[in-house]
Amino acid sequence: MNFYCPKSLNEALEMRARHADAVVLAGGTDLCVQIRNAVLTPNAIISLCGLKELSGIQVEGDSLLIGALATHTQISQSHIVQKKTAPLAKACAEIGARQIQNRGTIGGNVMNASPAGDTLPVLLAYDVLVLVRSVAGQREIMFSEFYTGYRKTVLAKNEIVIGFRVPLPVLPERAEFYKIGTRKAQAISKVMGCFRLVCDDSRRVSLFRAALGSVSATPVRLSETEKFLVGQMLSEQIVTQAISIAANEISPIDDVRSTAEYRRHCAGVLLERFLRADSKL
Ligand SMILES: Cc1cc2nc3c(=O)[nH]c(=O)nc-3n(C[C@H](O)[C@H](O)[C@H](O)COP(=O)(O)OP(=O)(O)OC[C@H]3O[C@@H](n4cnc5c(N)ncnc54)[C@H](O)[C@@H]3O)c2cc1C
Structure with missing residues (x-):
């Protein structure tokens, strides 16, 4: 060689x-x-x-x-x-x-x-x-x-x-990366995601970005969830609806690291964690 x-x-x-x-x-x-x-x-x-x-x-x-x-x-x-x-x-x-x-x-x-x-x-x-x-x-x-x-x-x-x-982000935003793995270190992700949120003065969503990994062959943007959330005031009901839309946007598989069902569940958990942190719901 x-x-x-x-x-x-x-x-x-x-x-x-x-x-x-x-x-x-x-x-x-x-x-x-x-x-x-x-x-x-x-x-x-x-x-x-x-x-x-x-x-x-x-x-x-x-x-x-x-x-x-x-x-x-x-x-x-x-x-x-x-x-x-x-x-x-x-x-x-x-x-x-x-x-x-x-x-x-x-x-x-x-x-x-x-x-x-x-x-x-x-x-x-x-x-x-x-x-x-x-x-x-x-x-x-x-x-x-x-x-x-x-x-x-x-x-x-x-x-x-x-x-x-x-x-570079134009407006002040809240952004997070979350990873779910088997351990805190040396763990390949079962699901991970990056979320970005900008709200206007009345706390209405003006920008929302969500991308997940390990839920399909390539990383995916949750485009439908993004579209749904822009213009909304965050509430219990809106968060629940967003989680359900997100679950339908991904098609995870079973493999050595996790099951499709668990990955779908985790995707919703990450989205919920991010949205609730902002809305104090
Ligand atoms: C114990 C262990 C734990 C790990 N944990 C994680 C983890 O938690 N999360 C995670 O995401 N990854 C993890 N990895 C995977 C790995 O460490 C990362 O993907 C790392 O970023 C790879 O970078 P590298 O520079 O070592 O790439 P290399 O091994 O040098 O290259 C990887 C591939 O990229 C190509 N390549 C590299 N640079 C270029 C370039 N500039 N242009 C074109 N092609 C290029 C190479 O040809 C090769 O195909 C882990 C690996 C190990 C061994």
């Missing part, structure tokens, strides 16, 4: 173009497990580890730019992320345990494309753009269009994910 260590992004892109059968290595917390278990048997590996230019986190205009190689530790400890998009900091702080957070990257989490990837519903709820580059140039892909099916993405063979553009 050939192991390539490019010293710059341009060099990495040239290698990517030349070696279509190579796999890209970031923190290796998913890839190394897959290679060890012979799920993957690549002919070549292109390591991005030395590309410091892909690990920055900074505000640019009305967006937060996060490099693909930013680790979960960097993101969860970033003051900008904590202040502007707190659910992302929280999701990264709940991934695996310290060792995994120190090595695992946001780019790897997205490209591993597991339905249980904890950052995925957050990126979906924030209408994030995925920045991808090849020797031919750069393109920006809506996160909602990035996955085409179970563990499938629109990334071309010659492209590398270089980062994420997170539009």
Whole structure:
């Protein structure tokens, strides 16, 4: 097996173009497990580890730019992320345990494309753009269009994910990330979700975003629930109706981690927890 260590992004892109059968290595917390278990048997590996230019986190205009190689530790400890998009900091702080957070990257989490990837519903709820580059140039892909099916993405063979553009919230909002797993740490999610809420002065909902993970092949936005809640004053009855609409928007499956029935129940619990916290119901 050939192991390539490019010293710059341009060099990495040239290698990517030349070696279509190579796999890209970031923190290796998913890839190394897959290679060890012979799920993957690549002919070549292109390591991005030395590309410091892909690990920055900074505000640019009305967006937060996060490099693909930013680790979960960097993101969860970033003051900008904590202040502007707190659910992302929280999701990264709940991934695996310290060792995994120190090595695992946001780019790897997205490209591993597991339905249980904890950052995925957050990126979906924030209408994030995925920045991808090849020797031919750069393109920006809506996160909602990035996955085409179970563990499938629109990334071309010659492209590398270089980062994420997170539009900063315009209005003050309440936002949360919740994860339900078997334990408090080292637990892959049974269900997790990101919720964002803005209410006007009369406490009427003016913006609501909800995205869940581990309830289908790819992360899902609860579009019908979002539509239903906008314009409503939160009440017991509205929350109950929202939970019922949400339950019909997802089609979870039974697998080794949980049952479809439990996942559907948990999705409602997370939504209820978030809405009740705001409405003091
Ligand atoms: C013990 C353990 C616990 C874990 N717990 C959790 C958890 O709680 N929640 C969770 O979501 N995940 C968890 N994971 C999974 C994993 O740690 C994360 O998905 C991590 O973010 C992967 O990032 P990485 O940098 O290690 O990716 P890698 O393993 O290096 O790569 C993963 C995949 O992404 C591709 N890739 C990586 N970077 C790029 C890029 N820039 N462009 C194109 N392709 C790229 C690789 O080719 C590979 O296919 C756990 C893993 C372990 C081993």
